[in-house]
Amino acid sequence: MSSYSITEPSKRQKWAAGSFVIFYAVVTLMPLLWIIATGFKSPSDAIAYPPKVVFQPTLEGYVNLFTTRTRATPEMLVQAGEPKTWYDRIVRQYDMVIAGPSRYGERFLNSVIIGFGSTFFAIVLGTAAAYAFSRFRVPLKDDLLFFILSTRMMPPIAVAIPIFLMFRQLGLNDTHAGMILLYTAINLSLSVWLIHGFINEIPIEYEEAALIDGYTRFQAFYKVVLPQATTGIASTAIFCLIFAWNEYALAALLTSGTAQTAPPFIPTIIGTGGQDWPAVAAGATIFLLPVMIFTILLRKHLLRGITFGAVRK
Amino acid sequence: MAQIKIKNLRKDFGTFNAVKSSTFTIEDGEFFMLLGPSGCGKTTTLRMMAGLELPTSGEIYIDGEEVGQKPASKRDIAFVFQLFALYPHMNVGKNISYPLLSQGMPKDQVKKRVAEVAEILGISDILKRPIGGLSGGDRQRVALGRAIVREPKAFFMDEPLGALDAEFREHMSEELRALHNRMGATTVYVTHDQLEAMQMGDKIVVMNHGSVEQFGKPQEIYDWPATMFVANFLGSPSMNFLRFEGMLGTNKSSIEMNGIDFKIPTALEGAKGKLAIGIRPEHIKFSDKAQYRGKVLATEYLGTTQIVTLTTPNGDVKVRTDATGKIKTGEKIGLNFDPRTVTIFNAENGKALLSNANQGVFNRG
Numbered sequence: 001m002s003s004y005s006i007t008e009p010s011k012r013q014k015w016a017a018g019s020f021v022i023f024y025a026v027v028t029l030m031p032l033l034w035i036i037a038t039g040f041k042s043p044s045d046a047i048a049y050p051p052k053v054v055f056q057p058t059l060e061g062y063v064n065l066f067t068t069r070t071r072a073t074p075e076m077l078v079q080a081g082e083p084k085t086w087y088d089r090i091v092r093q094y095d096m097v098i099a100g101p102s103r104y105g106e107r108f109l110n111s112v113i114i115g116f117g118s119t120f121f122a123i124v125l126g127t128a129a130a131y132a133f134s135r136f137r138v139p140l141k142d143d144l145l146f147f148i149l150s151t152r153m154m155p156p157i158a159v160a161i162p163i164f165l166m167f168r169q170l171g172l173n174d175t176h177a178g179m180i181l182l183y184t185a186i187n188l189s190l191s192v193w194l195i196h197g198f199i200n201e202i203p204i205e206y207e208e209a210a211l212i213d214g215y216t217r218f219q220a221f222y223k224v225v226l227p228q229a230t231t232g233i234a235s236t237a238i239f240c241l242i243f244a245w246n247e248y249a250l251a252a253l254l255t256s257g258t259a260q261t262a263p264p265f266i267p268t269i270i271g272t273g274g275q276d277w278p279a280v281a282a283g284a285t286i287f288l289l290p291v292m293i294f295t296i297l298l299r300k301h302l303l304r305g306i307t308f309g310a311v312r313k
Numbered sequence: 314m315a316q317i318k319i320k321n322l323r324k325d326f327g328t329f330n331a332v333k334s335s336t337f338t339i340e341d342g343e344f345f346m347l348l349g350p351s352g353c354g355k356t357t358t359l360r361m362m363a364g365l366e367l368p369t370s371g372e373i374y375i376d377g378e379e380v381g382q383k384p385a386s387k388r389d390i391a392f393v394f395q396l397f398a399l400y401p402h403m404n405v406g407k408n409i410s411y412p413l414l415s416q417g418m419p420k421d422q423v424k425k426r427v428a429e430v431a432e433i434l435g436i437s438d439i440l441k442r443p444i445g446g447l448s449g450g451d452r453q454r455v456a457l458g459r460a461i462v463r464e465p466k467a468f469f470m471d472e473p474l475g476a477l478d479a480e481f482r483e484h485m486s487e488e489l490r491a492l493h494n495r496m497g498a499t500t501v502y503v504t505h506d507q508l509e510a511m512q513m514g515d516k517i518v519v520m521n522h523g524s525v526e527q528f529g530k531p532q533e534i535y536d537w538p539a540t541m542f543v544a545n546f547l548g549s550p551s552m553n554f555l556r557f558e559g560m561l562g563t564n565k566s567s568i569e570m571n572g573i574d575f576k577i578p579t580a581l582e583g584a585k586g587k588l589a590i591g592i593r594p595e596h597i598k599f600s601d602k603a604q605y606r607g608k609v610l611a612t613e614y615l616g617t618t619q620i621v622t623l624t625t626p627n628g629d630v631k632v633r634t635d636a637t638g639k640i641k642t643g644e645k646i647g648l649n650f651d652p653r654t655v656t657i658f659n660a661e662n663g664k665a666l667l668s669n670a671n672q673g674v675f676n677r678g
Contacts, residue, residue: 203396203398205394205396205398206398206400208365208385208392208394208398209392209394209398209400209459210400210411211364211365211384211385211386212363212364212365212385212386212388212390212391212392213386213411213412213415213459213463214386214412214415214416214463215386215415216386219415224400227402228401228402
């Protein structure tokens with residue numbers, strides 16, 4: 001009964017640790033939960049003081065997010081007749097009619113193309129470079145690696161003006177290709193360094209065994225190294241995507257029309273017809289989903305220690 | 314199966330010379346040991362033979378074909394790594410079948426081969442298991458399975474038992490030797506363990522500082538070492554060296570040390586200056602009549618034998634003798650050297666002097 005272990009924490013320690021984790025989770029999740037809640041409030045509930053925790057949920061914010069609306073005169077309303085759909089009905093409360101879709105859908109799609117596109121290139125190029133740095137005798141290896149890292153030693157926004165001018169010269173302003181190129185370049189140092197570390201951990205004997213077994217260098221890389229580096233590559237991909245997805249400043253400066261991503265677009269919702277906080281919150285909520293889904297999908301790779309026990313160290 | 318010939322093989326890493334001009338031949342079907350202390354170039358030599366390193370100069374012939382600059386995949390050999398290097402993301406069966414798949418062998422044939430090999434190694438029941446949970450011995454067997462499944466021209470093994478614990482090592486070395494006897498494939502085996510080399514090898518190459526010190530059958534090397542390094546490296550305890558200043562004339566069959574004449578195998582080579590008499594601990598006998606005497610420093614009891622350490626005017630000497638004799642520390646005992654087993658070394662350059670006893674071994678090496 002009175003036996004105790006040095007490694008097993010006591011009940012009190014477990015309680016303390018558990019309470020701390022829950023407290024921390026509440027503190028960090030609170031703003032997020034507030035945004036999600038605000039997305040389902042009516043505009044008056046959203047700015048109510050004291051703030052409302054319990055409220056009548058409505059999809060107004062989401063309707064406003066995805067549509068543009070015009071104020072209609074009573075004659076026009078009569079002419080339009082009874083509202084036909086649930087979103088018509090929501091809009092009609094304010095004597096408005098839906099004029100058409102908003103640009104949020106396009107902006108969101110731009111974010112998907114640019115975010116995932118740049119992540120893809122950062123990972124492919126980063127893995128190739130990291131493998132070369134790890135396995136081949138690259139002249140000036142350490143200097144090159146340092147140089148690659150040094151591109152991250154200042155905030156990317158510090159070079160926004162030169163990039164803007166270069167992009168204008170090259171005709172890359174406000175294009176998907178330009179933004180993918182930019183985010184790939186910024187993420188590449190991170191991906192090279194992280195994946196380099198992961199590949200260094202993989203014993204070179206695996207490739208040598210594959211080479212002797214009759215495989216080419218590329219096959220050895222593809223069939224033996226890559227499956228074991230999945231964990232590292234997956235976590236690196238998540239970091240790259242989160243950066244590209246959330247980037248605001250450069251996107252605001254370099255895109256305006258066709259290639260504008262969601263982050264610079266969301267604040268512009270405020271400007272059209274009063275401060276429409278529920279629509280902004282709805283935009284932010286939807287904006288969160290892809291990164292969350294991506295992270296959840298890759299989570300099993302992050303947790304799986306596939307190289308465990310394969311080599312005795 | 315094939316003969317392997319190494320000719321003037323040399324490897325430099327930058328300014329560091331890892332292997333100096335090695336030459337030796339491994340006959341078809343031999344179990345061949347590359348023996349030496351760590352850093353002596355034995356692993357580098359093996360890796361050059363396998364194609365994992367390219368030689369700086371020199372030639373490697375496998376089955377008569379020069380392969381020195383060919384990639385590993387073109388040499389038709391198998392390699393067993395010290396840390397096994399089993400693919401962790403595949404199960405046992407996939408690991409073993411992997412080399413066959415690279416040759417494009419049909420699936421059903423692969424399955425048959427893998428089953429055969431698993432039968433030989435006694436691992437049929439674990440083919441579906443992942444690598445992660447296997448014991449050291451089973452991993453070793455899987456690694457062997459991956460090597461033999463392709464029936465290559467030769468097997469190269471880089472300290473394959475190094476990662477196993479002592480008890481299991483013994484068992485695995487027997488298994489390995491039995492496997493070799495059954496398959497008769499040319500095998501090159503790197504080890505730093507002299508006992509393992511002598512137990513398992515048909516032939517041994519002893520390397521030191523990147524060069525070949527001696528090359529031959531285990532017993533020849535043990536009895537007639539070509540250098541003091543080899544004499545010291547093989548055997549436990551190692552050969553005794555009685556160092557003195559003196560001279561040895563050609564065709565003499567005795568040598569004078571400290572004013573005492575010792576009978577030796579007839580010298581075919583003379584020398585003068587710093588010399589050493591080399592004699593194995595088991596070839597020294599205690600004798601009250603002997604003129605040469607030593608004082609007992611310590612005794613170590615080893616069951617059937619004991620090792621007695623004595624101090625003599627020419628350095629400490631270890632004697633292996635029956636465990637039954639009672640020997641007291643501090644006692645002075647006469648030492649008799651079996652004259653047929655003595656090797657005289659030139660202590661300046663460490664080389665053994667040629668005598669009619671060791672000439673046969675040296676000429677072959």
